[in-house]
Amino acid sequence: MQAISKEEKAKEEILLQAQKLFQQFGLKKTTMDDLASACSKAKSTLYHYFKSKHEVFDAVIDLEMTSLQAIIQSKVAEVDTISEKLTIYIITFHAEVTKMANLYRIIQNELAHEAFTHKQFRRMFSFEQAYISKLLQEGIDKNEIKEIDSDEIDWFAEMLIAAFFGVVQHSIESDNGLDHEKLTKTANRLIPRFIT
Amino acid sequence: MQAISKEEKAKEEILLQAQKLFQQFGLKKTTMDDLASACSKAKSTLYHYFKSKHEVFDAVIDLEMTSLQAIIQSKVAEVDTISEKLTIYIITFHAEVTKMANLYRIIQNELAHEAFTHKQFRRMFSFEQAYISKLLQEGIDKNEIKEIDSDEIDWFAEMLIAAFFGVVQHSIESDNGLDHEKLTKTANRLIPRFIT
DNA sequence: AATCGACTAAAAAACGAAATTAGTCGGTAA
DNA sequence: TTACCGACTAATTTCGTTTTTTAGTCGATT
Numbered sequence: 302m303q304a305i306s307k308e309e310k311a312k313e314e315i316l317l318q319a320q321k322l323f324q325q326f327g328l329k330k331t332t333m334d335d336l337a338s339a340c341s342k343a344k345s346t347l348y349h350y351f352k353s354k355h356e357v358f359d360a361v362i363d364l365e366m367t368s369l370q371a372i373i374q375s376k377v378a379e380v381d382t383i384s385e386k387l388t389i390y391i392i393t394f395h396a397e398v399t400k401m402a403n404l405y406r407i408i409q410n411e412l413a414h415e416a417f418t419h420k421q422f423r424r425m426f427s428f429e430q431a432y433i434s435k436l437l438q439e440g441i442d443k444n445e446i447k448e449i450d451s452d453e454i455d456w457f458a459e460m461l462i463a464a465f466f467g468v469v470q471h472s473i474e475s476d477n478g479l480d481h482e483k484l485t486k487t488a489n490r491l492i493p494r495f496i497t
Numbered sequence: 498m499q500a501i502s503k504e505e506k507a508k509e510e511i512l513l514q515a516q517k518l519f520q521q522f523g524l525k526k527t528t529m530d531d532l533a534s535a536c537s538k539a540k541s542t543l544y545h546y547f548k549s550k551h552e553v554f555d556a557v558i559d560l561e562m563t564s565l566q567a568i569i570q571s572k573v574a575e576v577d578t579i580s581e582k583l584t585i586y587i588i589t590f591h592a593e594v595t596k597m598a599n600l601y602r603i604i605q606n607e608l609a610h611e612a613f614t615h616k617q618f619r620r621m622f623s624f625e626q627a628y629i630s631k632l633l634q635e636g637i638d639k640n641e642i643k644e645i646d647s648d649e650i651d652w653f654a655e656m657l658i659a660a661f662f663g664v665v666q667h668s669i670e671s672d673n674g675l676d677h678e679k680l681t682k683t684a685n686r687l688i689p690r691f692i693t
Numbered sequence: 694a695a696t697c698g699a700c701t702a703a704a705a706a707a708c709g710a711a712a713t714t715a716g717t718c719g720g721t722a723a
Numbered sequence: 724t725t726a727c728c729g730a731c732t733a734a735t736t737t738c739g740t741t742t743t744t745t746a747g748t749c750g751a752t753t
Contacts, residue, residue: 343728456679467663494690539697
């Protein structure tokens with residue numbers, strides 16, 4: 302049983318403050334000095350824990366993604382069939398991404414063309430794709446899904462995720478359009494039809 | 498029977514040259530002087546036909562969108578059932594947008610945050626949404642689709658288009674990923690399931 | 694109506710100086 | 724060692740200014 306080390310504790314605190322600052326001011330407007338004083342530490346101390354500002358930001362995004370994924374997985378675990386799981390997946394995904402829309406906007410607005418944003422996004426995409434692949438594979442094993450060859454699963458999942466993301470993105474960008482209720486209704490009605 | 502007026506002829510020529518230049522150099526790097534000399538006209542003459550550079554660009558986009566739509570509609574008209582029509586829709590849409598990917602990249606890269614790009618995009622989105630709504634309505638009238646209320650059609654179409662766009666966008670951005678063949682395969686298999 | 698050349702006003706590019714800021718280093722305390 | 728700091732530097736960003744480019748106008752000509 303390993304207690305949380307002093308180092309972990311400090312890192313956590315730094316990331317927590319960084320999360321707050323990034324959410325409020327964005328990446329560019331948040332300086333390492335700001336972060337240092339928010340943590341009541343000298344700036345140079347931060348470099349004891351992270352080797353660059355970039356790494357801090359990456360770690361914050363990681364944190365966000367991990368918590369998103371944890372929420373999704375716990376919700377998905379509550380139901381049994383693939384059909385339900387996929388439905389819950391998109392509904393939860395939509396709800397949570399909407400909640401963290403401010404962070405999403407930072408990424409969209411001030412980082413749209415940065416190479417590392419694309420990297421982060423692809424990482425997320427691949428991750429979600431792998432997760433959906435896993436769900437589909439389980440569906441095949443339990444005989445709930447037919448008509449999909451095992452070697453087609455990956456790009457089938459790829460397409461599903463791309464479609465999901467398209468819907469979620471549209472929903473965030475057009476504030477008047479699709480709301481959560483409509484999404485839920487449609488997801489509940491459509492997704493079961495895929496699964497046969 | 499109205500012959501093409503001198504004015505129309507000149508406008509056409511200007512737009513043709515503008516189309517070439519925008520494709521090659523993007524919007525910012527193409528100056529009105531460039532366009533003028535490409536048309537072998539004085540710059541001030543261009544303002545006889547278009548009241549701003551903006552208007553020229555808008556007209557080019559319009560041209561592009563109109564031709565895209567014409568291609569889609571002609572393909573869609575070749576088949577009979579809604580299911581086939583929707584399938585052909587996304588396949589054709591994907592193929593054509595991939596072809597004009599350079600223009601798409603201009604918009605993504607140098608105009609991502611410009612307000613009027615969003616306007617153009619929304620215009621396109623609404624247009625396509627209306628078109629899909631129309632197709633769905635026909636499907637209901639011909640009794641090929643059940644289980645959709647008429648008043649739900651609009652946001653059902655909205656979601657479909659958002660999903661379609663998500664897939665196409667993903668396909669363009671990740672050059673290694675989904676190819677046309679996979680898309681066709683999946684579209685052929687999935688879309689018919691919606692329609693019942 | 695269509696065209697042009699000359700003009701203007703506004704925006705963008707160029708540039709150097711000043712100020713910020715990311716990241717380093719040597720040292721200190723525990 | 725590990726966690727920390729203050730002082731430093733090198734790299735960026737910002738800012739103010741000048742110059743250049745470019746969108747758009749105007750009056751004249753055919």
